[in-house]
Amino acid sequence: MASILPEVLRNTPLFANLPPEDLRRVAEIALPRHYEKKDSIFREGERADGFYVVGVGRVKIFKLSENGKEQVLHLIGPGQSFAEATIFEGGTFPAHAEALEGCDVVFLPKRPFTDLLEKNPRIALRMMASLSRWLKRMTDLVESISLRDVEARLVRYLSDELAVGGTPIRDGAVLDLNVSKTVLASRLGTVPETFSRTLKKLQDEGKIRVKGKQIRIMKADSLFSILD
Amino acid sequence: MASILPEVLRNTPLFANLPPEDLRRVAEIALPRHYEKKDSIFREGERADGFYVVGVGRVKIFKLSENGKEQVLHLIGPGQSFAEATIFEGGTFPAHAEALEGCDVVFLPKRPFTDLLEKNPRIALRMMASLSRWLKRMTDLVESISLRDVEARLVRYLSDELAVGGTPIRDGAVLDLNVSKTVLASRLGTVPETFSRTLKKLQDEGKIRVKGKQIRIMKADSLFSILD
DNA sequence: CGTAGGGTTGAGGTTAATCAAGTATGGTGG
DNA sequence: CCACCATACTTGATTAACCTCAACCCTACG
Numbered sequence: 001m002a003s004i005l006p007e008v009l010r011n012t013p014l015f016a017n018l019p020p021e022d023l024r025r026v027a028e029i030a031l032p033r034h035y036e037k038k039d040s041i042f043r044e045g046e047r048a049d050g051f052y053v054v055g056v057g058r059v060k061i062f063k064l065s066e067n068g069k070e071q072v073l074h075l076i077g078p079g080q081s082f083a084e085a086t087i088f089e090g091g092t093f094p095a096h097a098e099a100l101e102g103c104d105v106v107f108l109p110k111r112p113f114t115d116l117l118e119k120n121p122r123i124a125l126r127m128m129a130s131l132s133r134w135l136k137r138m139t140d141l142v143e144s145i146s147l148r149d150v151e152a153r154l155v156r157y158l159s160d161e162l163a164v165g166g167t168p169i170r171d172g173a174v175l176d177l178n179v180s181k182t183v184l185a186s187r188l189g190t191v192p193e194t195f196s197r198t199l200k201k202l203q204d205e206g207k208i209r210v211k212g213k214q215i216r217i218m219k220a221d222s223l224f225s226i227l228d
Numbered sequence: 229m230a231s232i233l234p235e236v237l238r239n240t241p242l243f244a245n246l247p248p249e250d251l252r253r254v255a256e257i258a259l260p261r262h263y264e265k266k267d268s269i270f271r272e273g274e275r276a277d278g279f280y281v282v283g284v285g286r287v288k289i290f291k292l293s294e295n296g297k298e299q300v301l302h303l304i305g306p307g308q309s310f311a312e313a314t315i316f317e318g319g320t321f322p323a324h325a326e327a328l329e330g331c332d333v334v335f336l337p338k339r340p341f342t343d344l345l346e347k348n349p350r351i352a353l354r355m356m357a358s359l360s361r362w363l364k365r366m367t368d369l370v371e372s373i374s375l376r377d378v379e380a381r382l383v384r385y386l387s388d389e390l391a392v393g394g395t396p397i398r399d400g401a402v403l404d405l406n407v408s409k410t411v412l413a414s415r416l417g418t419v420p421e422t423f424s425r426t427l428k429k430l431q432d433e434g435k436i437r438v439k440g441k442q443i444r445i446m447k448a449d450s451l452f453s454i455l456d
Numbered sequence: 457c458g459t460a461g462g463g464t465t466g467a468g469g470t471t472a473a474t475c476a477a478g479t480a481t482g483g484t485g486g
Numbered sequence: 487c488c489a490c491c492a493t494a495c496t497t498g499a500t501t502a503a504c505c506t507c508a509a510c511c512c513t514a515c516g
Contacts, residue, residue, distance in 0.1 A: 063367070065375035066456055069473095073370060085360035088353070094367045117353070124352045125316070125345070131359040132313035138366035139291070139322045142301060145374050146417045147293035149471070182494065189374045194472055196496055212481095228294055377503070410462065422504055424464055457516100464511070473503090479496070486489080 005032055008055035008106050011079045014126050022120060029112040033105050041097035041105070048086035048093045050109040054078050057103030060183060063095050072187035073141065075100075075179055084130055087114060100179060145189040150198050152226050153188045158208075158215065159224055171220050177213040233260055236283035236334050239307040242354050250348060257340040263327035276314035276321045278337040282306050285331030288411060291323050300415035301369065303328075303407060312358055315342060328407060373417040378426050380454050381416045386436075386443065387452055399448050405441040 006027050009015045015026055030053075035041055041052070041059060052059075059076040061083075073095055076082045086093055087110045117124045144153050158175060167173050177184055185195035202208045207223040209216040217223060234255050237243045243254055258281075263269055269280070269287060280287075287304040289311075301323055304310045314321055315338045345352045372381050386403060395401050405412055413423035430436045435451040437444040445451060 063371040063375060065371075069375060071371060071374045073367065085363045088357040089360045090364060094364050095371075114353075118349050121346050121349065121352065124349065124356070125342075128345075128352070128356055128359060129316040131356060131363060132316045132318065135313040135359060135363055135366065136318060136322050138363065138370065139301065141370055142366065142373065143291040143293075143299060143323075145370065146299045147291060147297060180494070191473065192495065193474085193497080197472090200496085408462065419505065420463070421465080421506085425504090428464085459514105459516085461514090462512090465509085467507090467509105469504105469506075471504090472501105474501070475499085477497085477499105479494105481494070482492090484489100484491085486487100 004055065004104075005030055005106060008053060008104075011055075012053045012081050013079070014053070014081050014084075014130055015123070018122070022123065025116060025120075026108070026113075026123075029109060029116065031107040031109065033107050035099035035103045035105065037099055037101050039099045039103075041099060041103075042083070042093045044094060044096050045092050047091055048083065048110070050107050050113065051081060051083040051085075051087055052097075053081045053106040053108065055104040055106060057105075058100040058179065059097055059103060059105070060100055060179075060187075061095050061097050062186065069191075070186050071189060072183060074137070075183070075187060077178070081130065084127060085134065086110075100183065150188065150190050150194055151201070153190075154195070154198050154202075155223060156227055157184075157188060158217075159227060162217075169217070169220050169224065171218060173217045173220070175215045175217070177215065181213075232283065233258060233334060236281060236332075239283075240281045240309050241307070242281070242309050242312075242358055243351070246350070250351065253344060253348075254336070254341075254351075257337060257344065259335040259337065261333050261335050263331045263333065265327055265329050267327045267331075269325035269327060269331075269333070270311070270321045272322060272324050273320050275319055276311065276338070278335050278341065279309060279311040279313075279315055280325075281309045281334040281336065283332040283334060285333075286328040286407065287325055287331060287333070288328055288407075288415075289323050289325050290414065298414050299417060300411060302365070303411070303415060305406070309358065312355060313362065314338075328411065378416065378418050378422055379429070381418075382423070382426050382430075383451060384455055385412075385416060386445075387455060390445075397445070397448050397452065399446060401445045401448070403443045403445070405443065409441075 006023060009023060009026055009030065015023060044063070054076055056078055059082065060072050061074040061076065062070045062072045064070050074082065082097065083093060117127065144156060159169070161175055162169055162173060165175065167175065181195055182192045185192045188195065199210050202223070203210050207219045209218055234251060237251060237254055237258065243251060272291070282304055284306055287310065288300050289302040289304065290298045290300045292298050302310065310325065311321060345355065372384060387397070389403055390397055390401060393403065395403065409423055410420045413420045416423065427438050430451070431438050435447045437446055
Protein backbone atom coordinates (compact mmCIF):
# COMPACT_ATOMS: atom_id res chain seq x y z
CA MET A 1 0.00 0.00 0.00
CA ALA A 2 3.04 2.25 0.23
CA SER A 3 2.60 2.82 -3.48
CA ILE A 4 -0.49 4.96 -3.05
CA LEU A 5 1.31 7.21 -0.59
CA PRO A 6 2.89 9.56 -3.13
CA GLU A 7 -0.47 9.74 -4.83
CA VAL A 8 -2.15 10.92 -1.64
CA LEU A 9 0.53 13.52 -1.06
CA ARG A 10 0.32 14.77 -4.62
CA ASN A 11 -3.38 15.36 -4.17
CA THR A 12 -3.02 17.63 -1.18
CA PRO A 13 -2.52 21.34 -1.91
CA LEU A 14 0.39 21.41 0.50
CA PHE A 15 2.48 19.18 -1.73
CA ALA A 16 0.84 19.41 -5.15
CA ASN A 17 3.20 20.11 -8.08
CA LEU A 18 6.24 19.73 -5.90
CA PRO A 19 9.44 18.61 -7.66
CA PRO A 20 9.60 14.78 -7.53
CA GLU A 21 12.65 14.98 -5.37
CA ASP A 22 10.94 17.08 -2.69
CA LEU A 23 7.91 14.85 -2.86
CA ARG A 24 10.09 11.81 -2.32
CA ARG A 25 11.56 13.39 0.80
CA VAL A 26 8.13 14.04 2.17
CA ALA A 27 7.03 10.51 1.33
CA GLU A 28 10.04 9.15 3.17
CA ILE A 29 8.94 10.56 6.47
CA ALA A 30 5.21 9.99 5.98
CA LEU A 31 3.45 7.22 7.86
CA PRO A 32 0.24 5.68 6.50
CA ARG A 33 -2.43 5.04 9.11
CA HIS A 34 -5.90 3.60 9.09
CA TYR A 35 -8.89 4.43 11.29
CA GLU A 36 -12.29 2.80 11.50
CA LYS A 37 -15.54 4.73 11.78
CA LYS A 38 -15.81 6.47 15.19
CA ASP A 39 -12.16 5.90 15.98
CA SER A 40 -10.54 8.82 17.74
CA ILE A 41 -7.57 10.18 15.81
CA PHE A 42 -6.52 12.51 18.58
CA ARG A 43 -8.05 14.18 21.61
CA GLU A 44 -7.85 17.75 22.76
CA GLY A 45 -4.92 18.31 25.07
CA GLU A 46 -3.01 15.29 23.84
CA ARG A 47 0.63 15.74 22.97
CA ALA A 48 0.78 16.77 19.30
CA ASP A 49 3.65 15.14 17.49
CA GLY A 50 2.67 15.69 13.88
CA PHE A 51 -0.12 16.45 11.44
CA TYR A 52 -2.30 14.55 8.99
CA VAL A 53 -3.27 14.31 5.34
CA VAL A 54 -6.48 12.51 4.40
CA GLY A 55 -6.33 10.02 1.56
CA VAL A 56 -9.71 8.33 1.90
CA GLY A 57 -12.67 9.09 4.16
CA ARG A 58 -13.87 11.99 6.26
CA VAL A 59 -12.73 13.36 9.58
CA LYS A 60 -14.47 15.70 11.97
CA ILE A 61 -12.57 18.18 14.10
CA PHE A 62 -14.54 19.30 17.13
CA LYS A 63 -14.59 20.88 20.57
CA LEU A 64 -16.50 19.47 23.52
CA SER A 65 -18.10 21.36 26.39
CA GLU A 66 -18.07 19.91 29.89
CA ASN A 67 -21.73 18.91 29.57
CA GLY A 68 -21.02 16.95 26.42
CA LYS A 69 -22.25 19.31 23.72
CA GLU A 70 -19.99 19.37 20.72
CA GLN A 71 -19.13 22.08 18.21
CA VAL A 72 -17.76 20.76 14.95
CA LEU A 73 -15.05 23.09 13.68
CA HIS A 74 -14.17 21.39 10.41
CA LEU A 75 -15.14 18.50 8.22
CA ILE A 76 -12.05 17.20 6.47
CA GLY A 77 -12.18 15.19 3.26
CA PRO A 78 -9.75 13.46 0.88
CA GLY A 79 -6.81 15.62 -0.14
CA GLN A 80 -7.10 17.91 2.84
CA SER A 81 -4.58 18.19 5.64
CA PHE A 82 -5.32 19.03 9.25
CA ALA A 83 -3.61 19.90 12.53
CA GLU A 84 -0.71 21.52 10.68
CA ALA A 85 -0.65 24.28 13.25
CA THR A 86 0.26 21.97 16.08
CA ILE A 87 3.73 21.27 14.76
CA PHE A 88 4.79 24.79 15.56
CA GLU A 89 4.15 26.29 18.96
CA GLY A 90 2.16 24.51 21.60
CA GLY A 91 2.67 20.82 22.01
CA THR A 92 -0.98 19.80 22.31
CA PHE A 93 -3.99 19.42 20.03
CA PRO A 94 -6.52 22.22 20.51
CA ALA A 95 -9.51 20.02 19.58
CA HIS A 96 -10.62 16.45 19.02
CA ALA A 97 -10.43 14.54 15.72
CA GLU A 98 -12.56 11.51 14.89
CA ALA A 99 -13.05 9.38 11.79
CA LEU A 100 -16.59 9.67 10.44
CA GLU A 101 -16.05 6.54 8.35
CA GLY A 102 -13.22 4.21 7.44
CA CYS A 103 -10.23 6.50 6.79
CA ASP A 104 -6.82 6.13 5.22
CA VAL A 105 -4.65 8.99 6.32
CA VAL A 106 -0.99 9.89 6.23
CA PHE A 107 0.77 11.07 9.34
CA LEU A 108 3.64 13.56 9.07
CA PRO A 109 5.74 13.48 12.25
CA LYS A 110 6.72 16.84 13.64
CA ARG A 111 10.48 16.73 13.99
CA PRO A 112 11.43 15.24 10.61
CA PHE A 113 8.96 17.54 8.93
CA THR A 114 10.20 20.75 10.51
CA ASP A 115 13.73 19.72 9.55
CA LEU A 116 12.46 19.38 6.03
CA LEU A 117 10.76 22.77 6.22
CA GLU A 118 13.93 24.56 7.15
CA LYS A 119 15.58 23.41 3.96
CA ASN A 120 12.54 23.85 1.74
CA PRO A 121 11.29 27.42 1.54
CA ARG A 122 8.86 26.27 -1.12
CA ILE A 123 7.09 23.92 1.25
CA ALA A 124 7.35 26.49 4.03
CA LEU A 125 5.54 29.06 1.92
CA ARG A 126 2.78 26.58 1.15
CA MET A 127 2.53 25.73 4.79
CA MET A 128 1.99 29.38 5.61
CA ALA A 129 -0.61 29.69 2.91
CA SER A 130 -2.39 26.67 4.33
CA LEU A 131 -2.32 28.08 7.86
CA SER A 132 -3.68 31.34 6.46
CA ARG A 133 -6.58 29.52 4.85
CA TRP A 134 -7.44 27.83 8.13
CA LEU A 135 -7.34 31.18 9.84
CA LYS A 136 -9.72 32.63 7.28
CA ARG A 137 -12.07 29.70 7.74
CA MET A 138 -12.09 30.12 11.50
CA THR A 139 -12.72 33.83 11.14
CA ASP A 140 -15.71 33.11 8.96
CA LEU A 141 -16.92 30.46 11.37
CA VAL A 142 -16.90 32.90 14.26
CA GLU A 143 -18.77 35.46 12.22
CA SER A 144 -21.25 32.86 11.11
CA ILE A 145 -21.96 31.52 14.56
CA SER A 146 -22.10 34.81 16.41
CA LEU A 147 -23.69 37.11 13.88
CA ARG A 148 -26.23 34.98 12.02
CA ASP A 149 -29.22 32.89 13.00
CA VAL A 150 -29.45 29.18 12.29
CA GLU A 151 -31.36 29.65 9.04
CA ALA A 152 -28.74 32.02 7.63
CA ARG A 153 -25.94 29.70 8.72
CA LEU A 154 -27.60 26.78 7.01
CA VAL A 155 -28.21 28.70 3.81
CA ARG A 156 -24.63 29.90 3.77
CA TYR A 157 -23.43 26.35 4.27
CA LEU A 158 -25.51 25.16 1.33
CA SER A 159 -24.15 27.99 -0.78
CA ASP A 160 -20.56 27.17 0.18
CA GLU A 161 -21.03 23.47 -0.49
CA LEU A 162 -22.49 24.12 -3.91
CA ALA A 163 -19.49 26.34 -4.61
CA VAL A 164 -16.85 23.78 -3.60
CA GLY A 165 -18.71 21.09 -5.51
CA GLY A 166 -18.62 23.29 -8.58
CA THR A 167 -22.38 23.01 -8.96
CA PRO A 168 -23.85 26.08 -10.66
CA ILE A 169 -26.29 27.86 -8.37
CA ARG A 170 -29.66 27.66 -10.08
CA ASP A 171 -33.11 26.25 -9.50
CA GLY A 172 -33.07 22.47 -9.61
CA ALA A 173 -29.46 22.11 -8.49
CA VAL A 174 -29.00 19.13 -6.20
CA LEU A 175 -26.61 18.99 -3.29
CA ASP A 176 -25.61 15.95 -1.28
CA LEU A 177 -24.89 16.57 2.39
CA ASN A 178 -21.95 14.25 2.74
CA VAL A 179 -22.33 13.87 6.48
CA SER A 180 -25.07 12.98 8.92
CA LYS A 181 -27.52 15.71 9.79
CA THR A 182 -26.50 15.43 13.41
CA VAL A 183 -22.89 16.24 12.56
CA LEU A 184 -23.98 19.02 10.27
CA ALA A 185 -26.13 20.50 13.01
CA SER A 186 -23.10 20.60 15.26
CA ARG A 187 -20.96 22.15 12.53
CA LEU A 188 -23.60 24.90 12.26
CA GLY A 189 -23.49 25.45 16.00
CA THR A 190 -26.92 24.04 16.75
CA VAL A 191 -28.68 20.79 17.71
CA PRO A 192 -30.35 18.17 15.50
CA GLU A 193 -33.88 19.28 16.46
CA THR A 194 -33.33 22.86 15.42
CA PHE A 195 -31.52 21.77 12.29
CA SER A 196 -34.40 19.52 11.31
CA ARG A 197 -36.96 22.26 11.90
CA THR A 198 -34.95 24.75 9.89
CA LEU A 199 -34.75 22.40 6.92
CA LYS A 200 -38.48 21.80 7.20
CA LYS A 201 -39.21 25.51 7.29
CA LEU A 202 -37.23 26.11 4.11
CA GLN A 203 -39.01 23.21 2.47
CA ASP A 204 -42.44 24.46 3.57
CA GLU A 205 -41.55 27.81 2.03
CA GLY A 206 -40.84 25.98 -1.21
CA LYS A 207 -37.22 27.08 -1.32
CA ILE A 208 -35.71 23.62 -1.12
CA ARG A 209 -36.79 20.00 -1.31
CA VAL A 210 -35.28 17.52 1.11
CA LYS A 211 -34.98 13.80 0.45
CA GLY A 212 -32.63 12.14 2.90
CA LYS A 213 -29.27 13.76 2.36
CA GLN A 214 -30.26 15.15 -1.03
CA ILE A 215 -31.17 18.82 -1.06
CA ARG A 216 -32.76 20.18 -4.19
CA ILE A 217 -32.66 23.93 -4.60
CA MET A 218 -36.09 25.09 -5.77
CA LYS A 219 -35.92 28.88 -5.44
CA ALA A 220 -32.26 29.85 -5.48
CA ASP A 221 -32.95 33.59 -5.55
CA SER A 222 -35.12 33.83 -2.47
CA LEU A 223 -33.12 31.14 -0.68
CA PHE A 224 -29.78 32.88 -1.04
CA SER A 225 -31.07 36.42 -0.81
CA ILE A 226 -30.59 36.44 2.96
CA LEU A 227 -26.81 36.40 2.44
CA ASP A 228 -26.31 40.14 1.96
CA MET B 229 10.82 58.92 14.74
CA ALA B 230 12.53 56.29 12.60
CA SER B 231 14.75 55.60 15.58
CA ILE B 232 11.97 53.95 17.58
CA LEU B 233 11.16 51.63 14.72
CA PRO B 234 13.75 48.95 15.50
CA GLU B 235 12.61 49.14 19.10
CA VAL B 236 9.02 48.39 18.09
CA LEU B 237 10.12 45.48 15.94
CA ARG B 238 12.32 44.06 18.66
CA ASN B 239 9.35 44.03 20.99
CA THR B 240 7.17 41.91 18.75
CA PRO B 241 7.55 38.13 19.15
CA LEU B 242 7.85 37.80 15.39
CA PHE B 243 11.19 39.58 15.34
CA ALA B 244 12.43 39.37 18.93
CA ASN B 245 16.02 38.16 19.34
CA LEU B 246 16.62 38.27 15.62
CA PRO B 247 20.24 38.86 14.58
CA PRO B 248 20.78 42.63 14.17
CA GLU B 249 21.37 42.16 10.48
CA ASP B 250 17.99 40.46 9.92
CA LEU B 251 16.31 43.08 12.05
CA ARG B 252 17.87 45.81 9.96
CA ARG B 253 16.45 44.26 6.81
CA VAL B 254 13.01 44.13 8.31
CA ALA B 255 13.32 47.71 9.48
CA GLU B 256 14.30 48.78 5.99
CA ILE B 257 11.00 47.71 4.51
CA ALA B 258 8.83 48.74 7.47
CA LEU B 259 6.65 51.83 7.22
CA PRO B 260 5.60 53.72 10.37
CA ARG B 261 1.98 54.85 10.38
CA HIS B 262 -0.24 56.74 12.77
CA TYR B 263 -3.96 56.43 13.40
CA GLU B 264 -6.24 58.50 15.57
CA LYS B 265 -8.95 57.05 17.79
CA LYS B 266 -11.79 55.55 15.71
CA ASP B 267 -9.76 55.65 12.50
CA SER B 268 -10.26 52.64 10.28
CA ILE B 269 -7.01 50.80 9.60
CA PHE B 270 -8.55 48.49 7.06
CA ARG B 271 -11.97 47.17 6.13
CA GLU B 272 -13.11 43.65 5.40
CA GLY B 273 -12.79 42.83 1.72
CA GLU B 274 -10.20 45.50 1.04
CA ARG B 275 -7.13 44.50 -0.89
CA ALA B 276 -4.55 43.30 1.63
CA ASP B 277 -1.07 44.45 0.78
CA GLY B 278 0.74 43.86 4.03
CA PHE B 279 0.43 43.37 7.77
CA TYR B 280 0.90 45.41 10.93
CA VAL B 281 2.85 45.59 14.17
CA VAL B 282 1.53 47.75 17.01
CA GLY B 283 3.97 50.06 18.74
CA VAL B 284 1.61 52.20 20.80
CA GLY B 285 -2.15 51.97 21.36
CA ARG B 286 -4.85 49.36 20.92
CA VAL B 287 -6.58 48.03 17.86
CA LYS B 288 -9.79 46.06 17.55
CA ILE B 289 -10.32 43.47 14.85
CA PHE B 290 -13.98 42.77 14.17
CA LYS B 291 -16.64 41.38 11.89
CA LEU B 292 -19.88 43.20 11.05
CA SER B 293 -23.26 41.67 10.31
CA GLU B 294 -25.53 43.25 7.72
CA ASN B 295 -27.70 44.76 10.45
CA GLY B 296 -24.72 46.45 12.03
CA LYS B 297 -23.98 44.18 14.97
CA GLU B 298 -20.29 43.65 15.50
CA GLN B 299 -18.28 40.73 16.81
CA VAL B 300 -14.85 41.67 18.08
CA LEU B 301 -12.39 38.93 17.21
CA HIS B 302 -9.23 40.32 18.78
CA LEU B 303 -7.97 43.21 20.82
CA ILE B 304 -4.41 43.99 19.78
CA GLY B 305 -1.96 45.82 22.01
CA PRO B 306 1.64 47.07 21.87
CA GLY B 307 4.12 44.48 20.61
CA GLN B 308 1.50 42.41 18.85
CA SER B 309 1.22 41.95 15.12
CA PHE B 310 -1.97 41.39 13.15
CA ALA B 311 -3.21 40.47 9.68
CA GLU B 312 -0.09 38.39 9.03
CA ALA B 313 -2.22 35.78 7.34
CA THR B 314 -3.30 38.09 4.57
CA ILE B 315 0.12 38.24 2.98
CA PHE B 316 -0.15 34.65 1.85
CA GLU B 317 -3.16 33.41 -0.02
CA GLY B 318 -6.23 35.54 -0.44
CA GLY B 319 -5.72 39.13 -1.36
CA THR B 320 -8.30 40.68 0.97
CA PHE B 321 -8.71 41.34 4.67
CA PRO B 322 -11.18 38.95 6.30
CA ALA B 323 -12.31 41.49 8.92
CA HIS B 324 -12.21 45.15 9.89
CA ALA B 325 -9.51 46.85 11.96
CA GLU B 326 -9.99 50.09 13.87
CA ALA B 327 -7.85 52.12 16.28
CA LEU B 328 -9.38 52.23 19.76
CA GLU B 329 -7.11 55.16 20.67
CA GLY B 330 -4.20 57.02 19.16
CA CYS B 331 -1.98 54.35 17.63
CA ASP B 332 1.54 54.17 16.28
CA VAL B 333 1.90 51.09 14.15
CA VAL B 334 4.38 49.71 11.68
CA PHE B 335 3.25 48.45 8.31
CA LEU B 336 5.08 45.59 6.62
CA PRO B 337 4.32 45.56 2.88
CA LYS B 338 3.58 42.18 1.40
CA ARG B 339 5.95 41.81 -1.52
CA PRO B 340 9.19 42.98 0.10
CA PHE B 341 8.36 40.95 3.15
CA THR B 342 7.69 37.69 1.32
CA ASP B 343 10.94 38.19 -0.56
CA LEU B 344 12.62 38.49 2.79
CA LEU B 345 10.86 35.37 4.05
CA GLU B 346 12.16 33.24 1.23
CA LYS B 347 15.72 33.99 2.25
CA ASN B 348 15.12 33.82 5.97
CA PRO B 349 13.87 30.46 7.19
CA ARG B 350 14.27 31.74 10.71
CA ILE B 351 11.67 34.44 10.20
CA ALA B 352 9.51 32.03 8.22
CA LEU B 353 9.43 29.60 11.13
CA ARG B 354 8.42 32.38 13.51
CA MET B 355 5.77 33.47 11.10
CA MET B 356 4.31 29.99 11.11
CA ALA B 357 4.41 29.86 14.88
CA SER B 358 2.58 33.17 14.97
CA LEU B 359 -0.07 31.98 12.55
CA SER B 360 -0.46 28.86 14.66
CA ARG B 361 -1.06 30.94 17.76
CA TRP B 362 -3.76 32.93 16.00
CA LEU B 363 -5.34 29.70 14.91
CA LYS B 364 -5.38 28.43 18.46
CA ARG B 365 -6.93 31.65 19.66
CA MET B 366 -9.67 31.47 17.05
CA THR B 367 -10.34 27.85 17.95
CA ASP B 368 -10.77 28.84 21.57
CA LEU B 369 -12.98 31.76 20.58
CA VAL B 370 -15.33 29.49 18.66
CA GLU B 371 -15.52 27.07 21.54
CA SER B 372 -16.11 29.89 23.96
CA ILE B 373 -18.87 31.51 21.96
CA SER B 374 -20.71 28.39 20.93
CA LEU B 375 -20.26 26.18 23.98
CA ARG B 376 -20.38 28.51 26.94
CA ASP B 377 -22.88 31.04 28.27
CA VAL B 378 -22.07 34.70 28.74
CA GLU B 379 -21.14 34.31 32.38
CA ALA B 380 -18.62 31.55 31.64
CA ARG B 381 -17.15 33.54 28.76
CA LEU B 382 -16.72 36.58 30.98
CA VAL B 383 -15.09 34.59 33.75
CA ARG B 384 -12.75 32.93 31.31
CA TYR B 385 -11.84 36.33 29.90
CA LEU B 386 -11.03 37.63 33.38
CA SER B 387 -8.94 34.55 34.04
CA ASP B 388 -7.03 34.98 30.76
CA GLU B 389 -6.43 38.66 31.38
CA LEU B 390 -5.07 38.02 34.83
CA ALA B 391 -2.78 35.42 33.30
CA VAL B 392 -1.36 37.67 30.57
CA GLY B 393 -0.95 40.48 33.09
CA GLY B 394 1.04 38.13 35.29
CA THR B 395 -1.27 38.84 38.23
CA PRO B 396 -1.46 35.90 40.62
CA ILE B 397 -5.00 34.58 40.87
CA ARG B 398 -6.07 35.11 44.45
CA ASP B 399 -8.71 36.97 46.42
CA GLY B 400 -8.15 40.70 46.27
CA ALA B 401 -6.40 40.65 42.91
CA VAL B 402 -7.34 43.66 40.81
CA LEU B 403 -7.75 43.66 37.07
CA ASP B 404 -8.13 46.65 34.77
CA LEU B 405 -10.31 46.12 31.72
CA ASN B 406 -8.24 48.06 29.25
CA VAL B 407 -11.12 48.67 26.89
CA SER B 408 -14.64 50.05 27.07
CA LYS B 409 -17.28 47.67 28.34
CA THR B 410 -19.12 48.01 25.07
CA VAL B 411 -16.12 46.70 23.13
CA LEU B 412 -15.59 43.97 25.67
CA ALA B 413 -19.22 42.91 25.37
CA SER B 414 -18.73 42.53 21.65
CA ARG B 415 -15.50 40.60 22.15
CA LEU B 416 -17.50 38.20 24.35
CA GLY B 417 -20.14 37.85 21.67
CA THR B 418 -22.86 39.71 23.52
CA VAL B 419 -24.35 43.20 23.94
CA PRO B 420 -23.59 45.90 26.54
CA GLU B 421 -26.85 45.29 28.43
CA THR B 422 -26.20 41.61 28.96
CA PHE B 423 -22.58 42.28 29.80
CA SER B 424 -23.58 44.84 32.42
CA ARG B 425 -26.12 42.49 33.95
CA THR B 426 -23.62 39.66 34.08
CA LEU B 427 -21.06 41.80 35.90
CA LYS B 428 -23.77 42.88 38.31
CA LYS B 429 -24.80 39.30 38.97
CA LEU B 430 -21.24 38.30 39.83
CA GLN B 431 -20.95 41.31 42.09
CA ASP B 432 -24.26 40.55 43.83
CA GLU B 433 -22.95 37.05 44.45
CA GLY B 434 -19.93 38.60 46.12
CA LYS B 435 -17.48 37.07 43.67
CA ILE B 436 -16.15 40.31 42.27
CA ARG B 437 -16.32 44.02 42.99
CA VAL B 438 -16.69 46.41 40.08
CA LYS B 439 -15.56 50.02 40.14
CA GLY B 440 -15.47 51.51 36.66
CA LYS B 441 -12.97 49.45 34.72
CA GLN B 442 -11.41 48.03 37.86
CA ILE B 443 -12.47 44.51 38.73
CA ARG B 444 -11.49 43.21 42.13
CA ILE B 445 -11.61 39.45 42.57
CA MET B 446 -13.28 38.67 45.89
CA LYS B 447 -13.85 34.91 45.73
CA ALA B 448 -11.42 33.50 43.22
CA ASP B 449 -12.31 29.89 43.96
CA SER B 450 -16.04 30.07 43.36
CA LEU B 451 -15.60 32.57 40.53
CA PHE B 452 -13.25 30.42 38.50
CA SER B 453 -14.74 27.09 39.47
CA ILE B 454 -17.08 27.15 36.49
CA LEU B 455 -14.07 26.71 34.17
CA ASP B 456 -13.78 22.95 34.45
C1' DC C 457 -23.71 74.24 32.52
C1' DG C 458 -24.93 71.40 28.83
C1' DT C 459 -24.14 67.87 25.86
C1' DA C 460 -22.40 63.35 24.35
C1' DG C 461 -20.84 58.80 25.03
C1' DG C 462 -20.74 55.12 27.74
C1' DG C 463 -23.13 52.57 31.10
C1' DT C 464 -27.12 50.72 33.72
C1' DT C 465 -31.79 49.10 34.52
C1' DG C 466 -36.38 47.34 33.45
C1' DA C 467 -40.02 45.16 30.55
C1' DG C 468 -41.05 42.34 26.85
C1' DG C 469 -40.24 39.40 22.96
C1' DT C 470 -37.73 35.90 20.22
C1' DT C 471 -34.65 32.38 19.16
C1' DA C 472 -33.17 28.25 19.96
C1' DA C 473 -32.05 24.62 23.63
C1' DT C 474 -34.11 21.07 26.29
C1' DC C 475 -37.16 17.40 27.33
C1' DA C 476 -40.00 13.82 25.80
C1' DA C 477 -41.97 10.76 22.54
C1' DG C 478 -42.46 8.79 18.45
C1' DT C 479 -40.94 7.49 13.52
C1' DA C 480 -37.66 6.12 9.93
C1' DT C 481 -33.39 3.81 8.58
C1' DG C 482 -29.70 0.80 8.15
C1' DG C 483 -26.96 -2.86 9.46
C1' DT C 484 -26.73 -7.62 11.63
C1' DG C 485 -27.68 -12.11 12.72
C1' DG C 486 -30.93 -15.67 12.45
C1' DC D 487 -35.05 -12.42 3.37
C1' DC D 488 -36.87 -10.99 7.48
C1' DA D 489 -36.85 -9.58 12.34
C1' DC D 490 -34.47 -6.97 15.34
C1' DC D 491 -31.75 -3.52 17.27
C1' DA D 492 -29.24 0.64 17.41
C1' DT D 493 -28.90 4.89 15.58
C1' DA D 494 -30.52 8.74 13.25
C1' DC D 495 -34.09 11.78 12.53
C1' DT D 496 -38.47 14.22 13.34
C1' DT D 497 -42.10 16.53 15.87
C1' DG D 498 -44.37 18.82 19.72
C1' DA D 499 -44.39 21.28 24.19
C1' DT D 500 -41.90 23.83 27.40
C1' DT D 501 -38.18 26.62 29.15
C1' DA D 502 -34.29 29.53 29.47
C1' DA D 503 -30.97 32.68 27.78
C1' DC D 504 -30.31 36.67 25.96
C1' DC D 505 -31.49 40.31 22.59
C1' DT D 506 -34.24 44.50 21.74
C1' DC D 507 -36.26 48.65 22.90
C1' DA D 508 -36.73 52.42 25.86
C1' DA D 509 -35.61 55.18 29.55
C1' DC D 510 -32.50 56.91 32.59
C1' DC D 511 -27.94 57.88 34.96
C1' DC D 512 -23.35 59.35 35.29
C1' DT D 513 -19.03 61.25 34.24
C1' DA D 514 -15.97 63.80 31.39
C1' DC D 515 -15.20 67.56 28.92
C1' DG D 516 -16.12 71.54 26.16
